[in-house]
Amino acid sequence: MLTEHEQHEIRAQMALYEQPAAVVPEALKLVQARRGWVADEDVRDVAAFLGVSTAEVESIATFYSLIYRRPVGRHVILLCDSVSCWIMGFRDLRAHLTARLGIGMGETTPDGRYTLFPAVCLGACELAPAMLVDGILHGNLTPERIDEILAGYE
């Protein structure tokens, strides 16, 4: 069930678009902001609320890599693997992060603290290599710097 607040927020978005289907990405972001991820039930609820088919919502939900259709950890780490970051040491950072967290890309730590994803460009080439933790950008990364940053989340 969508909460009153979510319905209110989605309704506000609907005023901005001609087609209800155009609101789907915003609606999914709103749902995810509150719940951390988008469950099957949420897909059905958004579809029913907007009057579009569940398959239409699912096609949009599965298209955007930042809409999570499975549960994620409390903190989501997006490690940039685009050209600049690749040149500036992405592979070393990946090795460090996966070893430290004990998970591969796209996985969540058993304690539910972290989920690790690759990201194609964070738009921060001048700070390469870079990562995003819960929406906060961290640049000029080194393995040591990563340890410092993650210490703040533990």
Place this chain on the structure above:
Amino acid sequence: MATIYIDNEPYTVEPNGRNLLEVCLSLGLDLPYFCWHPALKSVGACRQCAVILFRDENDTRGRLTMACMTAARDGMRLSLTDPRAVAFRASIIEWLMVNHPHDCPVCDEGGECHLQDMTVMTGHVRRDYRFDKRTHRNQNLGPLVNHEMNRCIACYRCVRYYRDYAGGRDLQALGWHDHVYFGRMEDGTLESPFSGNLVEVCPTGVFTDKTLGRHYTRKWDLQTAPSLCVHCGVGCNTMPGERYGLLRRVQNRFHHEINGYFLCDRGRYGYEFVNDAARPRVAADPDTVRGWLSEGRVAGAGSPRASLEANAALRALVGAENFYAGVAPAEHALVALMRALLEVHPTPPPSLREVEEADAVLLLGEDPTHTTPRLALALRQAALRPPMAAAGATLKIPPFDDAALREAVQDATAPFFIATPQATALDGVAMQALRLAPDDVARLGYAIAAGEGEIAAALRNAQRPLVVAGFGSGSPAVAQAAAAAARALGARLCFTLPACNSLGLALFDAPGVADMPRDVKTLILLETDLFRLLPDAEARLRKVKHVVVLDCLATPTVAAAHAVLPTATFAEADGTLVNYEGRAQRHFRVFPATGDVREAWQWLDALRGVTRTFDEVTAALAALPAFAGVEGAAPRAEFRLLGQPVPRQPHRTSGRTAVTANVDVHEPTTPPDPDSPLAFSMEGYQGHPPAPLTPRFWAPGWNSQQALNKFQQEVGGPLVGRPTGVHLLPVNTGAVPAGTPPPPFQPRADAVLFLPAHHIFGSEPLSARAPGIAALTPAPALAVGAALYARLGGGPVEVRVGDAVLTLPLREDPALPVGTAVLPVGLCAEALPAWGTLTGGPRDA
């Protein structure tokens, strides 16, 4: 006319807003493609049809361009054979093949796969990709369509057909990148009643025919013949395939005027009634039956699901004065009325192609998705095309640029108005969908005829308006109102008809079976189930001394017969059927009937003691004024090409087989066919036969259904050679039958008006016996409005209508007009609409 230079050869072509791919294919040149489809147009997604386009004759370098996205223009110069284009096309196939499994030997598409054909055409014969292929989990999409996503090459044809063309909402492109997945949100039966076309739209084996899979045979081992769909009155052309006495599948047979590229699921999957083990197969002694004929008065009932020839043979046997139409009284009167209204209308009934080209539609009382489904798919195009054409003209988008046009129009539709008691599947494309009782639908029609209201104004502005009504409402008032509206608007008039030969039987002008005298000694029922037609069927049959039933279905009437003569189905019989337009078309035997089963006209001739060929039966029929010219529907049996018949089996048929070796080690002889120019053989004329005789679409290098390109005058155009079918219905004759608006519908306190509900799956008796269709047939339920539903507490309820008493669960349809309820047809023989009573639920609550 324009001149286009292809590899320095000049070709004269008609550009007509067509793209270079269409032009090349129409010229007979081979250019590979995937995402383009003649009915779905271009999106430029697959990059397979790349050619080199030169600026002018001095340009030696040129540039690579996609033929399907480039409009043809006079003086254009292009190259298909330029090494850069050839290499590019080979590399596209190589990439598409990266994830495609090497499972052709176990794939149902193998041997008729567009991907196989295109791979061979581009010369990609060696695979260098050494890595893991991406794999998917498949979904169960229901009893009709099989899903095997690993074979997908992501051409997007399936969703473009299913979503954009057919209006389905549950199949989508999911995921992204290397993981694009075409499927549903979760497992489940595809919701669109046109899902079977995915099998032909998909260029490879992602979507395949699940019913074929259960008795699989390769295309090259199927015996096929030009045939017709027998599951409604539209008359779609089909291509059924048989092996070893089992009908294996039905495929679409392109007809430019009617079905085009697509069938409905009832038409594609209804065929399995032919293989039904319960079919009558043991014949009574015909000599005994012949003896009964001289005992006293004989009467015969013809059938709207039997061919003209079978009905004519029965009429000849019993005499014109003893020949009755095996149709329920109300339907008989309604079909006769619709025929009369069509004959006085100034313009002939529209073909489905003309329906698609309409620019304003008024749909009265009918839900064609459930009565004549293929018409509903055509009506959907009529709603979507005019805004696309307007946007194309304004924004200068070529007519083939499908994605751009759909983006430009969003959900805009043409003037499309619906007035029915129940919600219809076309409501989504309608400007207005009104929920009215039948009498009020008729009143609306008359009001529009009088020019009243905004609907009349919108229809009056149209260039090609269309009015559609039909048997689905069961209301003569609606039919008359539709005709009045069409006449006043100068619109085309289209009436739906229930059975494949409803109009053909009506042309015999025979009285209905209810008018049959009760003192008959011997009654001959041709493919007529009296229990479905008359409430007093049992009493009537008990009075008759000899009941002789000729049928291919195990009906209650067959069970009550004194003698049964098992008849051939459409697949085992030649015949002529008349569709809703009055177009007489011929279907040919796909395979010979075995055992006691014989074609109905042969049984009837045998009872009469005559031996005729099929052409002689047709010629006798053509002597009746209503059927003049009917023999022109197809070439006569003597027709030969280079002295040879047309083979029903392809030249690649495996041929010799040991399947009958337990009976006889010798090769079975080829059964003769004195009734058609086709042969039950792989030997015969190997070129392209005339359109009415084309048993399959195949051309060298084109093993898939898309070989059709080679059989058309131009891509998407009519088949080469003479058109199929002849029109029997006169137009613009005589006086208009008088009709006046009925009084407004008044709900009654003591009764409910029961309206008929048809369903694509289950309402038609032949297809209802096919397991795939039966699995999708909804459980019968009575639909009532919100107020009644609340009062009855959700049912079950007892329905009393006429003499029938039925107990049914309840279903809520909040939009139903107050005072009405909707009853599925076929549960009782009472004519609907009819007043009746409804009791049940918490009575005193």
